[in-house]
Amino acid sequence: MKMYKDLNTSLRTIMTPGPVEAEPRVLRALSTPILGQFDPEFTNIMNETMEMLRKLFQTENHWAFPVDGTSRAGIEAVLCSIIEPGDRVLIPIYGRFGHLLTEIAERYGADVVNIETTWGQVFDPAEVILEIKKVKPKIVAMVHGETSTGCMQPLQEIGEACREMDVLFVVDAVASIGGTEVKVDEWKIDAAIGGTQKCLSVPSGMAPITFNSRVEAVLLQRKKIERGLTDPNTQQQTQNRTIRSNYFDLSQLMDYWSPARLNHHTEATSMLYALREGLRIVLEEGLEARIARHQLHEQALVQGIRAMGLDLYGDPSCKLPVVTCVSIPDGIDGESVRSMLLNDFHIEIASSFGPLKGKIWRIGTMGYSCRKKNILHVLGALEAALIRHGAKINAGQAVQAALDVYHNEEHE
């Protein structure tokens, strides 16, 4: 019989837009022996996680909990629990993940209206608001940070307009949460989805979400208690508005995440330990300090890339602070450079999707991966790999430019 060896992985410097390196404390939390899902010690951990998620999302919402699946599980849970067949949903697209929102909404029967802008840019909020007035959707769904293009959409004006027009505003904050501001209440976001494996530096496998009473009202209208949990002799009123998915039914998840603790799935114990620890780290660092840290290292990376003579991709006025997109120089095989970075330097950076495939590299500065050691390592290695590939770049400048950024910061 084939023998499978002990898990023995290389220690990578992961500078993609996620998954990034997990916090060492989070990794340790993962190895904690498990508790039963209804053990009071465990339900206390669930409650603490809800509290910390509210702080992360900067919200007073009662509902803030993880969906047990990867980020897109959270997106699907929110969309499928709100969208009823025929509902009009406006989805402005400025990258791949706007397409994903559209894909999911369409699968659940939404009448989706898209507006699109060139990749590498975002929307003028006024343009989106005009479209909302025209389309009169039930829901507007938007990506906050588009990792595919490294752009970030300003949301506040759109959120305010949605609230005024009684439209539900759903935001995919998977890439931005914990690395840059996501002000759920102030920006009038009705439901937001965060990611763990990016700026929280918790491994992939959970999707923190939050939603307010406006969303809750929709969910309660669609609520159905699961078969097998009610006495079989009790007739339940059949509703034709039932949420399609059982796993992603937020009205059932609310019962599970409330003192009722009505059985649904078996909460993913170890991943919840990890999320709790990741959130503790965020709160200990402080959101403000954490965002400033992300900006500092982004600046060091950007100055280094520029000093090398490489071009950044995308409109700088809407740059997502946690992802830096670099145009692959003419005549250079981007995948060959990536392979060299991985195999010789143990550094992972990302390519991109669809129309940007082969045209840009994407370098993340997220969470635990976002630190001085990694910035200096990636700049030095990228320079060396490019020289090795015959690219004409300014040798020796990149790391110096990054060091200047750090030096200036230290002397401020």
Place this chain on the structure above:
Amino acid sequence: MKMYKDLNTSLRTIMTPGPVEAEPRVLRALSTPILGQFDPEFTNIMNETMEMLRKLFQTENHWAFPVDGTSRAGIEAVLCSIIEPGDRVLIPIYGRFGHLLTEIAERYGADVVNIETTWGQVFDPAEVILEIKKVKPKIVAMVHGETSTGCMQPLQEIGEACREMDVLFVVDAVASIGGTEVKVDEWKIDAAIGGTQKCLSVPSGMAPITFNSRVEAVLLQRKKIERGLTDPNTQQQTQNRTIRSNYFDLSQLMDYWSPARLNHHTEATSMLYALREGLRIVLEEGLEARIARHQLHEQALVQGIRAMGLDLYGDPSCKLPVVTCVSIPDGIDGESVRSMLLNDFHIEIASSFGPLKGKIWRIGTMGYSCRKKNILHVLGALEAALIRHGAKINAGQAVQAALDVYHNEEHE
């Protein structure tokens, strides 16, 4: 600001029908630093996990991989990927989880036909086969091990009948996989779903599934490449048979788990490490030895319970070897006994659902929790708690009866 303490959980003896105690080696694997999802080292781990899952499911199926979610995520992925609105699905129910299958199938628009038998029993296969002939369903979906009642349904005759009549046979083997025989190929199961947090002793959060080419054929007919991954200028033929869920779309997951590695979700790195380690442990122990171990400890538990003078619930001829249901003695508050076990002895056993709530306790003998120390501890503690609650039981007999079972085994 409220401070959140270091994670510091009690070390419980978990004797529920899941989640049970995780294997210490699995816990260590969880704390391994992560790799990127497309890192060749990681995709190799994905491939090894597929190989080991085939052995676990005793199948030659190519497709065997985990869905990133808890067990019911795997069930929903299989059902929603196969079921098209209006499809007739026969679901024989003999406990709570047959209701769950029904719940999910109905949500995806199936025309569900149920037959039910008394809880505590299973179906005579001939009865199910007769119903298949009458109903002519596209799919038969059944639970293999019903943790709610502690019963196990014989599947082989039903599987053979399904194959003859060209009906797809879907089996929820969440509770049984890794603890008792689940012979996917021999029993003619077309798709099976396993659980991690039960007999595999891997924390909750992944759902291993397998399916054969008969199921694959259905999936390929419904396949759609995700928006944003194709060149936006390429028109894709719109299909009205598209699988409703994006996250659970097995046709997309096949692309992700194949050499194409087409981007879908971000694989839950740490949980995959855990699953791989759990599977290694199963293969090292050997399926046969592992099943024999589960039977030995079940026998010790059962003899101990009987020696105490307690009654087992359910028809013994169809007992699920990994769950033992005990009737709560008249006049005893079952929840009070459970609380005492948890608070004084740090042992968790389970109550049950629906019509069995308050009537039985359920004691699991699953995976790493299924060991001599735990059996002796739970018997001693249950006896003490029952005496403390004024129950009339045979004092001092339970642990002796279990020791006899172990003694006889050692001297065979």
